[in-house]
Amino acid sequence: MNYNIVIPARLKSTRLPNKMLRELHGKPLIEWTWLAAxxxxxxxxIVATDDQAIFDHLTSIDAKVVMTDTAHESGTDRLSEVSRMLQFSAGEIIVNWQGDEPFLPISFVDQVVLALAENSNVSMSTLATPINEWEEVQDPNAVKVVLNEEAEALYFSRAPIPYQREKMQHTGLIENSPYLRHIGLYAYRAEFLNEYPHLTPSPLEELEKLEQLRALANNRKIAVAISTHTPPPGIDTLADLQKAQAWIINNGLI
Structure with missing residues (x-):
C-alpha cells in the first residue's frame, strides 16, 4: 500500500497551551509523534504547522515540514492545503496522524489505509473500537459512531448513540455492546482533500465540533474499520501529559 502521512501541528491549544512543544523526557511532543510516524x-x-518554532525544531532534526496558513479551523483544512501545495495526484492516499497522538500503533494506520484502498466508493476512512463501559458511552469526550451494513459511518456524535430506550444505564459494564468509539485517525484520497474547502460547512459540524460531519452532510461516504485494541492515550491536558511521561517509561521508549 502506497500512502503518505501528514501530521497537522498547530502551537495554539485551548486546554494545553504550547502543547506541541511541551517536553516529554527531553523531546517536544511533536517530535515523539514524528518519530513514531x-x-x-x-x-x-510530513509535518504541517503554522508556527515558526515548530518548523525550526523539526527542520533541525531533518524532518520534512511545511508551513501552512494560521487560519485553518481543523486538521482536515490543513491537510487540504498540503495536498494542493505539494500537488498530490487525485488517487494518492493521505493519512491524517494527529500531532498529539505520539503512541498511535502502526497497525491502526495500516487498517485505516486498507479500509480506504479497498473501497473506491468512499471519500475517506477512519477507525472505531468497541465501548464496553457505560461511563464511556455517557462521556462527551468519547465520540461515538454508528454504521450502516457496509461498515460506513451513518453519524458521529458526542451523545450516547445508539440510544437504548428500554435499558439505558449509566454505570458498569455493557454486555453485547452496540457502541463504538471513534478513533481520530483518518485517511483521505487527495481528490477529496482538494475539494474539502469548497464543501458547505454543516450546522451539525458546528454543534458537535466534529469536522468529519461535513463530509457526511455533503453526501460523502466514510469507511470505518474496527479495531479490537484499546487506543493508546492522546494528549489534550496537563494530566494527559503527565500520564504520557509514565507511558514512555512503562513501554520502554527510553
Whole structure:
C-alpha cells in the first residue's frame, strides 16, 4: 500500500497551551509523534504547522515540514492545503496522524489505509473500537459512531448513540455492546482533500465540533474499520501529559 502521512501541528491549544512543544523526557511532543510516524510504511511523512518554532525544531532534526496558513479551523483544512501545495495526484492516499497522538500503533494506520484502498466508493476512512463501559458511552469526550451494513459511518456524535430506550444505564459494564468509539485517525484520497474547502460547512459540524460531519452532510461516504485494541492515550491536558511521561517509561521508549 502506497500512502503518505501528514501530521497537522498547530502551537495554539485551548486546554494545553504550547502543547506541541511541551517536553516529554527531553523531546517536544511533536517530535515523539514524528518519530513514531516514520516507523510506518509511508513513503512520505510530513509535518504541517503554522508556527515558526515548530518548523525550526523539526527542520533541525531533518524532518520534512511545511508551513501552512494560521487560519485553518481543523486538521482536515490543513491537510487540504498540503495536498494542493505539494500537488498530490487525485488517487494518492493521505493519512491524517494527529500531532498529539505520539503512541498511535502502526497497525491502526495500516487498517485505516486498507479500509480506504479497498473501497473506491468512499471519500475517506477512519477507525472505531468497541465501548464496553457505560461511563464511556455517557462521556462527551468519547465520540461515538454508528454504521450502516457496509461498515460506513451513518453519524458521529458526542451523545450516547445508539440510544437504548428500554435499558439505558449509566454505570458498569455493557454486555453485547452496540457502541463504538471513534478513533481520530483518518485517511483521505487527495481528490477529496482538494475539494474539502469548497464543501458547505454543516450546522451539525458546528454543534458537535466534529469536522468529519461535513463530509457526511455533503453526501460523502466514510469507511470505518474496527479495531479490537484499546487506543493508546492522546494528549489534550496537563494530566494527559503527565500520564504520557509514565507511558514512555512503562513501554520502554527510553
Amino acid at each position: 516514520i516507523k510506518s510504511k509511508a513513503k512520505n511523512v
